[in-house]
Amino acid sequence: MIPIKLDKHKLLGAALLLAFSACGPAQADWALATDPLAVHTLPDNRQIQAQNPPSFTWSRHPQSPASYTIEVKSGGAIVNTFTSSRNWYLPSKKFEAGTYTWRVRPSNSKEWSSPRVFIINATSGVFEVPESETLRAAIVLRPRPRGLEDNATFFSTWSAAKRADRSQVLTWLSNEVKRNMTEIAPVSDAEWPLSPGKVRTAANEAQNARVISRTNVSARQLEAASLLYRVTGEQQYLDEALRRGDLNAALSPNGGTSFANHDQGNRAIAQSLIKAVDNLGSALDAPRRARWLEMVRVRTNAMYADLAAQTGRLDQYPYDSHAASNIGFLALISTLSLGDIPEAKDWFDFSFRAFVSSYSVWSGPEGGFANGTAYAEYEADYALQIWPALAHATKVDLFTKPWARGFLDYLMHFVPPGSQTHVFGDGHETAPEMRMMKGFAAHFATPAAAWYFKNLDRTDDSLATLQAQYPLPVTTVAAAAPPVNSTYYPSIGWSAMHSDIGNAQRTSVYFKSSPYGSFNHSHGDQNGFVLASAGVPLLTEAGWYDWYDSPMWSTWYRHTRAHNALTFDGGQGQLVDGYEETMARNGRITAFVPKATVDYVAGDATLAYGGQLKSALRKLWYLRTVDAVVVQDQVSSDTPRVFEWNFHTYAPIVADAGGALSVTNQGRKVCIVQVSDGARFERRAGPPPQAGTYEEHGVFVKSAAALSGEFLTVLDVGCKKPVIKLGSNGTARTLSVGKQVVTLPN
Template sequence: MKSSKRPLLRAAWLLLLPLCGMAQADWVQSSEALAVRPLPDNMQSQPQNPPTFTWSRHATLPSAYVVQVMQGSVVYKTFNTSRNWYLPPNSFPAGSYTWRVRPSTSQEWSSPRNFVISSNSQLFEVPENATLRNTILKKSRPRALPSGTKLFSAWTSAMRTDRTPALNGMTGEVKYNMTALKTVADSEWPLVSTGVRTAALVAQEVSIMSRVNPNARQLEAAALMYRLTGEKIYLDEAIRRGDQFSALNLAGPTSFVNQDMASRVMAQSLIRAVDTLGSALVVNGDATRRNKWLSVVSARTNALYKDLSANGGRLDQYPYDSHAATSMAYLTLTSTLALGDIPEAQTWFDFSFRAFASSFSIWSGPEGGFANGTAYGEYEADFALQIWPALAQATGVNMFDKPWSRGFAQFFMHFLPPGQQTHVFGDGHERAPEYRFMKGFASRYATPQAAWYVKNLTRPDDVLATLQSPYPMPVNTVTAAATPPANAAYYPSIGWTAMHSNLADSGRTSLYFKSSPYGSFNHSHGDQNGFVLFSGGVPLLTETGWYDWYDSPLWNSWYRPSKSHNALTFDGGIGQNVAGYEEPLARNGRITAFSTTPAVDYVEGDATLAYAGLLKSAVRKIWYVRGTNTAVILDQFSSATPRVFEWNFHGFAPIVADSAGKISVTNQGRSVCIVPLTTTAQRFERRVGPPPQAGTYEDHGVFVKAAAAISGEFLTVLDVGCKNTAVRLDTSGGLRKVIVGTQTLTLPLPK
């Protein structure tokens, strides 16, 4: 992930605001694309009860705000807050509400906004800070582990049956790493950051994380094994790993300035070890080691807090920062476990906990999903498994109960079903999923859908996360039959759809489509109206390139642009706008229609804005005909100036054009034939991309219109399995129909 590029611009904006005169009429709605949006709004039924209220800061930068919630003409509640968000500690009765907000220093109320609490709104209450702190301080250590965590010798027979495999796995891992895993030292990394991201500096940053992460896991795992077994070898190993972190130079290569991700990991692993080991770190009344570890936690976490609390809490106003959002999670857990031992921890906690708990991820709406792509969704699941269970044990607030979190689990079921070989959309799309994280996340839900997903993921559980969790796992309490979610799904806030032939079938066809309001912002790509196709988990029509590092030459020239995706380009590969920092968020796509029936799924996307004014329209329509396992794709486009339009497609296996003009891709015994139903002259061409990642293969093809034009269309059929499905175009009677087998699809006429 990557930190924001705009801290200086943001600081300048904040300094200039008082000079701007009167605020705009509805001041809570900022004109900046990256600013927080006023919510809830538009009479939307709230998935979460109570909802979080958010708004953009007032130009006078007041120290406090007043939030007023109305039922009809009656004031239901009035809240006071020092931040530009507020999460009420208690739920609302079902009904319709209106809310508005003003600075505490004036009567300049915002425009009223409406929302609904329905019977379907899920309860998620977070007490105020003082109440939370009292709960935490009353809990005996280890706070991060389930209450009453016992030695293995005291486990029940049922728990032994369930958890012994994880304990054996953890035993083997920790003992192996006692000798195989080298401790870290400052001397390994000679470079110092100058603020310029060079390839050498990036390589060092990666090296630091590749060394710190396993050492942090070893520290936490050894401490846990000592707690579960009482064996001194694990205490000695935990002390050795903790001492290595406490010996590092706080201003050296692993400092917050030079590698903030490593710094936050070490602070969290040290405080977790302090929490887990408890009095074992104090020998004959000597707390020198414990105090040293705590001083390192304090120094590293103060640097993290200073960064996040800048400008009154920089994420409050500018939440679209994936890196900082993850840092907020680390700050939340570290402060929770440090309360009572580090004086500054109360300040950290009061700043972070309710802010973290109040918001669903900025990368989707409350229905779940992850606009940055499933690879970064996987990383989010990993972070959640490291942090959320410990927070639940210490505070009683379970982040897995948030409506967003439940939707996030189902998002994985739809876009990373069991057996799929790669991720989809965004940075890291070419990588193989590490299913233990998705399995661990889904295990926290007692639903038939979660039971289906977990049952069909053959990857072993993460043994550390399992042993840190309460017994039994929620998914193991499901008595109903394991059942997958629906075969088709639409996630409106991220603009993604999934269309499966049969989600329960491991040989399923999976067709994914994206036209996202997030555009190519952050870790997303210039692939609005793009699609990817799998058969039996095998990628057939794919995205290409590989993620070497964020903002690399390859990332900018090939990996993100439209020409490396199954998307529309023109005039030799010109595609959607992916340049700049803020602009790609506004240069976006949107799904304008979606429907699903047992026979046909349909989605329509409009990517016009993504082309940054170069096109007048760019609309893609896809019909997935389930009975014949066939997709029909219609692209219609127009431009103010004549252009030669191109329909790009790619594979991880050769794109074969035989003597009869039949075009196909066959990968691992799975195939698709790409059949153009031409309405105007076009030709097939091969394109050349940069060398693929070592050990992989990529091929690139494109249908190119024969001549430049101001408008046109591509009409293409994907015959999965190359079954020679009967497909014909019927234009009789002034209508246009595509007959696929026995299914008739009515298409719009050419424009």
């Protein structure tokens, strides 16, 4: 990521900082960047910390000092002073409950940042991480395999209980590996003749897709075969591991799988080789072991050089999705390489604490994932590849990190059992791979995790399960229970409202107005929503993800007109072009009130339209008693506009003789009632949908250009046709939907 010139983006930065709930104080402060893509200075705003101790972060001082001094006070007295060579710090010991003030300065000056206040209380989850020197000393003394739990013994020594629990999983993985011995063709550099680098063309993207699919299956086969040899001692698995390892090690680190050409393929090869070295131990002959380790060294050095550029580029500019994942793989590879690869010490000291200390760059401490649930699925997959091995080797269990518990809650709320598609962002149209979510949930001993694990209709991943601790925490829960029906994730600006999340026939309403705007894998869908019934999409998002930055991605898929959101003048919507601007052009949830009979959420997407609109406000009520959704949009402009209310479906939009609209998909139905005056229904065209799928696009269009407008819409789930009536309570308008009444803000 190229550093952004601050003077060019001050206004954008100010807009973003106002939108984020975790913004800093208003006065000038060197630790608070105006750049919208710079790290946020945290903790702040008297917030109760989810994690104890919190991770401190701040924007770099302009003079680039060699180190910083962090001072923490309580009751006016200094209680801690820390020194850090980077612009973040994670204390190794928890704080006592209380209210604290902290500030930071370059160690060679007295230029303190503004003081910031945070709170530690009984809800703050303890997550202590020893210093790197302590961790390294313990890791190198740990016998191999480091990445498996202490009692990772042969199957013949498993207890009866463990056999009852995991014998079937062992059989599944054994069958997979045996089948793939013949079905997975040997991988070779001849498969990817192009050197695409960062250039995106259809041909380059097609090769990139082949690289990731082929390296992933080859890496998984190597890792699985080496694990099965560790567990069973059978020669067939050792032979397969040696064959696949030699193939992976023979791939050129300067070819199609190089870091420059494909960082994901590069890391998959390095990770599989070091995990195989760890699993096979003394069964790996010395020449082969040296050859594999050399390939790990070369490929990982390329990853490290990229991440360490600009003295740790993610420290200041963290919003890089690939790099944010790569640092986790670097932490794992370095942990398993210590004592065998000299550079592993530098890799570990650079990456491990940085990785485990930070929250995900795509959310705040309460969990969530702003890039969308499809990319959250990938995050769960990465966690299953990295976190258990780190926990076994270092005794630092990331599943106990408060953010991880919040991330699981997010998955439960936005990808509940029975979901047929993801929501929001790239890949929203894809079917969830529930084994990732189930495998992640398996590591939590909570009633909600047990409910999620039990109700996901897919077996958990056999490779991940065999590498996980025994027993899995989720199996120790006495009684399963679903999470709350409705919730809100403030740092990403998402809310979920379910009729009854524990009921497979649930109605689900998802709303988004995000401070991340349309940045990275997010779309121009601020104030957008998705409606599903029993997991079946009724009002959904349009288009499909062919590849990042493709012509369709750039001109349709991520634009507002492809979502259930407002446009004007023939499909003009939120501004999604540019790089850093896409985050500053954002939304925010301004209210969220969950109740037993009605949930209410409000969003402001004005900034997302980049000055084209004076205001863009949406309020949404889910009426649980009558199973209906009320959507009120109020929009204004300095220039007369013809305002439009877009909606999309995976089934035909049917208009009856009276003009009433309905959509029926897989037996689930919704009637769409436009209550406001002066809006006509039109069908709109979009690009051809993905092969084998169906899409329709509808829009309510105001009859004439105006400076302001309102859309008032009722979504009658099940088409029960309740009586809908506008009225007044004397001081405000009301809308009755059957027996439920909503008071409408003027």
